[in-house]
Amino acid sequence: MSNPIKLKGEKFLWEMVIGLEVHAQVKCKSKLFSGAACDFGAEPNSLVSFVDAAMPGMLPVINKEAVNQAIKTGHALNAKINEISVFDRKNYFYPDLPQGYQISQFKSPIVGEGWIDISLEDGSSKRVEIERLHLEQDAGKSTHDQDPNLSFIDLNRSGIPLMEIVSKPDMRDWKEAGAYLRKLRSIVRYIDTCDGNMDEGSLRCDANVSVRTEGDVLGTRCELKNLNSVKFMMKAIEFEANRQIEVLEGGEKVEQETRLYDPNKNETRSMRSKEEAHDYRYFPDPDLLPLHVDLQRINRLKKELPELPDKKKERFEKEYNLSSYDAGVLTADIQHANFFEKVVVGRNVKFTANWIITNFFGMLNDLGKSIDESPVDSEQLGELLDLIQDGTISGRTAKDVFEEMFTKGGNARQIVESKGLKQISNTDELEKMVKDVIDENNKQVEQYRSGNEKLLGWFVGQVMKKTGGTANPKIVNEVILRLLKN
């Protein structure tokens, strides 16, 4: 059982209720209703067809690939795929959507109810239900900070297909919300229907937050718009829940409204109230027929799904005998999982998993790099691990070699040779050095022999110093113990 965080107000203990609306840009070649390309970072207004620019008389044509991607995502969310769905016009003034309305799906979305399981910190898991997934157009982008008098509009994003994935209000604190968003991102990356990149805005999240005393009916919610990182989303929810508690305990009512989170001040501010915003006057778009997808196509797309995160984690636990935690870390990201599976072939599993999780992922994390950008590939890392395993270098030295490979490039073997980092495991050679250390330090030898055994570490340190850290510490230990006894 999960144990969600409760917030203590002045008077009561409060429970949070959270539902997320996630916008995921569909990974596909062209826009939802035109043939213009969907690339990120192109010259402004270079990827705009007459449809995207809303020229009079232009007609939208549905993009089959985008529909397939939405269906695949629906399957991965264990959801019902609707054979018939309808595109509606959502009337709303977006300065960067020239049609004057957005084509979306309202009453009949392409994907109905589903669920995903999330893993929580205490090792438990929880099912979060999904209300729907629908397809809609993205708007363009306005820039207001390039000129004192002018705003610029880039329509490249206008018309890019978006999947809006709406959860039920099933999450009970910000950690559950964070786990849900991470899991959703992991899934769309596994099935390659969205690149999941929150920095570039391909994945964006609105969080609906309300609070209630335990067991009470649902409270009035506020919607926090456009949260663009998991971390900020979690902070925004925490702030907002505390704000609502203060309002309620002060005897006032929470107004249903849309609020914006300011990460610099860590607070949410009112953006618009419900009354002003929500009369979209949806109606079926007369330019588009209802969308039919036959069962055969739906089933074929289901069969094409790759192994999903939960299944992969289960397999890693069984096949590699990894702990649930390690398997979870290794399979959270498809590329991480693939990397591990390449390196582990023919190598010790536990050792490889530990090294990848601690040192390799640790380094990527420290430098803020994704695995694509890693200068060390799976083969190069494998070579380094072999050098540790066959005793050529110590684990300590390996970390330095790895850092050099990562920051300056090069292969492990070359670096070890050129820098003379080979571990000295030759007992005779080490014995000679230990004897030197003993001869040079009579005082410490006496202290050791009269019972100060803590000095053992100090002797090891002296030998390590002499060898620039390349002595095999295990053998040094043995030799010192033996020679100091005499």
Ligand code: ADP
């Ligand atoms: P709208 O279209 O007005 O945003 P929806 O019914 O689509 O309304 O709900 C949007 C989101 O709000 C859903 O994710 C849902 O789970 C969540 N939600 C609904 N009621 C509450 C509530 N009382 N507290 C928190 N979240 C809620």
Ligand code: MG
């Ligand atoms: Mg909404």
